[in-house]
Amino acid sequence: MNKLFNSFMLAFCLMFMCPLYSQINKAIYSVSINNKEDIDKTSPYNSYYKIAQENSNQFTFHLIFSKDSSDFFINDNLEMEYHSFKMVKAFSRYQGFVRKTKSKTFIEKEIDNKTYILEEKTEYNWTLTTETKKIGSYNCYKATAEKTIKNKIIVPITAWYCPEIAYQFGPNGYGNLPGLIVELQIDNVIYGLKSINFDDNTIKFKEIDFEKIISQDKYDEIIKEKMKFILDE
Template structure:
């Protein structure tokens, strides 16, 4: 508990020092690494998995993500160099697994998230609240690059017919209190510092470049698609699935 108090003291001090530096915005580049390992007993299945894993590793090397932010909002999107475009079926699956066709906009003042995403052949802007991220701050630190980061985790319920522990996914974040912007990859935000690393299942998103700016960067809100809530999108998906 004492260490968590120190986190907030550190954040408060760094925020004041940071404010004196007058940084108004910034940009982060994240790389993604697929961390899964084969555990198939069947040699044929193991070979198939290893082949897929090698393709995913090659694909992940071509992908990076950009987070742009200022004091009131952020935008997270992909930088994609498709070297595997010839393998169309694999490319589509890889895009789904890495969410490389989604855009995430966070409004810090309104505590809202807008996710721009394709769904059943259409584009949607899915609006939700960022307040459902009930982070647990953990007494653990590690150095990532030149940043001392603190650990946090959040457990969220999965959609679908899952039961018990399988019904939840635990996300692990490492955030840096000395960079007091409350943003991170995808929809993950609201920590007392910038998220430098995020683990989602077998994928690790890690900041490879952080640039802070004294001038305010303009963040453009995504506008491609129909504005809906999560519940409305689920209803649309259910009807589309039934019609098919």
């Protein structure tokens, strides 16, 4: 009798637990681009930056996530003038479509109308703090890290994550924290959570052709050859 009861209870628990672990959720983020003190006010760069700042509030970013992986991408605003759209993408530190698992990050790159999947090996050494902040209805904790880009510039990263939302993902490929990232600041750019919808059966993960995966070294080689071709023309 005990064995039968135990088997029944196991089946009962699994029936209710499986949807929890397989459910797909969607979070929507806004982006704001703050002023930078080191911008040369007389350069064309500054005017492009202003365009990005003025139009960033017209865009949202989607994070599709489950227990094991996430997709992050910009929600294309078809009513936005193309030049302004490009400026927002360029200055919001948006990497492009990002597929993230708990151990790997894949970024979709397009070169000459060809799509490549770049496997990024960068992991951030988060420093967890006891500092808290209420963001909307969420109690969030602060974590910090740094990212070094190719010209040796160090970019500060600040994440506010919510342990109540026990998913280790966030905007732009950042994650691996003890909760969903509700607010992410990359230097002067801030991604902020606008809304979240749990167990949304109307959404699904994007299908990725993993045969197109290339390494960072291979990607750099392609870019180098492309630049060489342009300079030789």
